Amino acid sequence: MLISREQFMALTARINARYLPWLNVVEGDLTLSKLARLSLFQVSVGICFVLLNGTLNRIMVVELGRAAWLVSAMLALPLLLAPARVLIGYRSDNHQSFLGFRRLPYLWMGTMGQFGGLALMPFVLILMTSGDPSSAWMGFVMSLGALFLVGAGMHATQTAGLALATDLASEKTRHQVVTMLYLMLLVGMVIGALGFSLLLEPFSYFRLIQVIQGSALVVAGLNLIAMWQMEPRRPDLTDFNIARPTFIESWKALSASAGAHRLLIAVALGTLGFSMQEILLEPYGAEVLGMTVSQTTRLTAMFGVGMLLAMALSARYLGNAGEPIRLAAYGSVVGVFAFAAVIIAGATDSLGLFAAGTFLIGVGNGLFAVGTLTAAMLLASNATAGIVIGTWGAVQATAAGIAVFMGGALRDITEALILRSGFTTDLFGSATPYGAVYHLEIIVLFASLIALGPLVRRLGNNKNQPLTMQLADFPS
Secondary structure (H helix, E strand, C coil): CCCHHHHHHHHCCCHHHHHHCCCCCCCEEECHHHHHHHCHHHHHHHHHHHHHHHHHHHHHHHHHCCHHHHHHHHCCCHHHHHCCCHHHHHHCCCCCCCCCCCHHHHHHHHHHHHHHHHHHHHHHHHHHHCCCCCHHHHHHHHHHHHHHHHHHHHHHHHHHHHHHHHHCHHHHHHHHHHHHHHHHHHHHHHHHHHHHHCCCCCCCCCHHHHHHHHHHHHHHHHHHCCCCCCCCCHHHCCCCCCCCCCCCHHHHHHEEEEEEHHHHHHHHHHHHHHCCCEEEEHHHHHHHHCCCCCHHHHHHHHHHHHHHHHHHHHHHHHHHHCCCHHHHHHHHHHHHHHHHHHHHHHHHHHHHHHHHHHHHHHHHHHHHHHEEEEEEEHHHHHHHHHHHHHHHHHHHHHHHHHHHHHHHHHHHHHHHHHHHHHCCCCCCCCCCCHHHHHHHCCCCCCCCHHHHHHHCCCCCCCCCCCCCCCCCCCCC
């Protein structure tokens, strides 16, 4: 026998609130401890990111001998699912629920996607390393399914989690929320990079399978802690009788925001400029500078430490009423010098300069990401935070996916052209194909500065004005 909504709500009221994930939520301001617990979902995403784009990338290219373009295409698959973030954000804004919560179901579905994909990966590795061509082909097909699950889970988790954080934050604390969320993402990346580096020394495929299995459990546990009793019930927003805008209407409302299109273009260009190196940085260290698996995995930790510094600088700058668009522009400038350092490191065989360049890439990427996400959050209200954050995430992740594929493909194309040209290795060394990608990234970062330029406030900062100011003076 079916029960009514009122009867169901009365039934849940009899249960002790501490046993229910949707009750006993602390109302009021988003406290630091509450924000830190919510942002654990970013730690899980950071661990998955390092595992896919760092460790597994290196192993498939170097140890398994797969072509860089093929690995790029495989690892770009999760990122190319990013347009679904817009729909996820819209659906979470307009979710219908008897229990009165909107973001929690999508956080849960994202968690299951991450766990399921990681749980499938050990079987993929067993098949790909069996030596049987038919098994290797089956492993390749299963790897696409595993990457699809992990990618879809990461998108759903991040979109719903960022939207929930926007709901809970006030206008004055949103820049602090952005900083904390990125900080926890970097914590996850650093923990993942250092943890995988230690656990995979000495390297073996059996040890790698154990690490992936443990990662699946850790990711699921972190997300469950983040979700537990976090979202307040809002029956006024989830009632089935409320008239809701269509997706097209919501999209038109977002597009009508002054400067929104230019902001998204700048996000795409900046992300493209910073992300083409992700598939190449560790193979570059291995092939050009002779680094081991453990050493190249630590590069991700260097990148993460650079982003940690960017978080501290961003918090100080935005806390003093700094402009988020100007902060993003600073990040692009730092990125230009970072890629120049990486290029010079290959020519001089300098591990120190390569590590410094990797560190600066993290700094520039962090400044750019915090600046653009803060700008996007200032566009959002509690009722539309999902589609705004989803659109920002979709543009960023789609650009990152395209960049990952472009990086590997351009490296392989450049190498093929050099081999066909008949030039000697004295003129074109092993670093040249990678250098072509890094030079292109410098050009794209300059393009992002051109896109950001008109968005920066032409007048000086008002240090007495809090960050509740409108976005930089966008041209209409």
